[in-house]
Amino acid sequence: MVTKQKIKEALKRVKDPELNKSIIDLQMVKDIHIADGQVRLTVALTTLRCPMKQKIVADVKQAIEEIPGVSGAEVELTAMSREELNRLFPKHPLMGIKKVKRFIAVASGKGGVGKTTVAINVALALSREGLKVGLLDADVYGPSIPVMMGISQRPESEHGMVVPLEKFDLKIMSFGFFLDENNPLIWRGHLVGRAIKQFLDDVMWGDLDYLVVDLPPGTGDPSITIAQCIPSALLIVVTTPQEVALADVKKAINMFKNMKIAILGIVENMSYFQCAHSEEKIAIFGQGGGEKLARQMDIPLLGAIPIDMELRRGGDKGKPLMIDVPDSETGKVFKEIARRVSSMKHGVHP
Ligand SMILES: Nc1ncnc2c1ncn2[C@@H]1O[C@H](COP(=O)(O)OP(=O)(O)O)[C@@H](O)[C@H]1O
Ligand SMILES: [Mg+2]
Structure with a gap:
């Protein structure tokens, strides 16, 4: 039988x-x-x-x-x-985020202020300091890291874990790698939570000094869910100097404070335009907004990034400024931000 x-x-x-x-x-x-x-x-x-x-x-x-x-x-x-x-594989050393030392979450009050540009170039500037850095694109609304880093392939899977793609010495994962342009996914609250957990736990991040996470803009559900899933995240908030943008940023900072997330500081983007023909700095979106906000909220201002065609061009062609022209004036600002960030062991606690 x-x-x-x-x-x-x-x-x-x-x-x-x-x-x-x-x-x-x-x-x-x-x-x-x-x-x-x-x-x-x-x-x-x-x-x-x-x-x-x-x-x-x-x-x-x-x-x-x-x-x-x-x-x-x-x-x-x-x-x-x-x-x-x-x-x-009980002791798989590369699994998930067990060996990630610090998490930096990059947030903004609204979209289009340069959150992704800052996340990418700060990650690259940290990596230039000799640190091991990963970049996680968790912007479920507009995952733009694949385009801005010039990545078109999909990551592979090994032993049930996803192997992050590597480019410019960064380990990179993006919601965008798994989206079908013709069939956009609508991420509902609980699905976002589950997806982000997978992006943290089921990816072979390995040994990293920093994992930089590009959050969705604003104070909506996905940002909250994602920020809550990241263990002891240190927050960088990106804003432009405009009054309207600052109002949104205040709201965002207060929300993250309520969630007991430590804040590293504010990065003011599109702060001024340096005309090539004169020394003058032109404050297209107004002046001193980031500084005022930092003072009001008692949060450090980490840096002020000018409007720079090279930044826009870098994003469009998939070769970031910190790779193309790291020694430019704007590159120096990113290096200074990275230097400050890596010297701060803790954020400002609410
Ligand atoms: N300081 C800057 N100077 C010039 N262009 C910029 C600057 N910051 C961002 N950009 C451009 O503005 C657009 C929006 O930036 P992005 O980083 O995608 O914003 P977000 O992630 O907040 O939506 C992109 O095309 C980017 O290249
Ligand atoms: Mg973005």
Whole structure:
């Protein structure tokens, strides 16, 4: 008679080609059903993207069909659960954010103030200091890091974990890598929470000094959910010097304070325009707004970034200013911001 025991014995000879161990020892075989010599079972793979899955199915079928009394075998594939993976790779050193020392979350009151530009160039400036830096694009409304960093490929998966892409010495993940331009996803509250947890826990971030997170703009649900998921995040708030922008920023800062998130400081973007033909700094969006806000809210002003065509151009062509012209005036401002950030061990606590 065909028994589960006989099936397991037969399958002991079948190995996972990648891990080179028996699929029985790896506890990958589940739900064995036997009815009139017909065998049905499930094999849980580390990832369904496993390129060897057809071979595993063929090996399993062959091993079972060689058992006397078996008339046929049906094999179903699933992916291992997180718990099963953890059991298999209990001390995976690169998994998730266990080895990330600090988190910087970049926020803004409203969109279009240069939040992503600041996140990218501050991350690159930190990396130039010899620090290991990751960049997570968590802007569910407008994930623009792939375009601004010139990345078009999708990350690959290994042992059920996503391997971040690497460019300009940064490890990079973006919601944008998983979006279909023609079918935009609408992220509802609880889905955002789950997605961001995956971007933190299921990615091989490895050993990092800083993970810089580009948050969605504003004080909506996704920003709150995401900020709450990031362990002891240090916040950088980006604003332009305009009164209207400052009002939104105040609201955002108060919200983050209420959430007990420590604030590193404010970055004023598009502060002035330096005309190439004179020394004069032209305050297109008004003057001193960031400074006033910093004073009012008792938060450091980390830096003031000018309106610079190179910044816009860098974003459009996928080669950031800190890569193209790091020694420019604007580059120096980013380096100074990075220097301040890396010297601050704690944020201002509300
Ligand atoms: N200081 C600046 N000088 C010139 N262009 C800038 C500056 N900051 C941002 N930009 C440009 O403005 C646009 C919006 O910036 P972005 O970083 O995408 O804003 P956000 O992430 O807040 O929506 C981009 O095209 C960017 O290249
Ligand atoms: Mg952005």
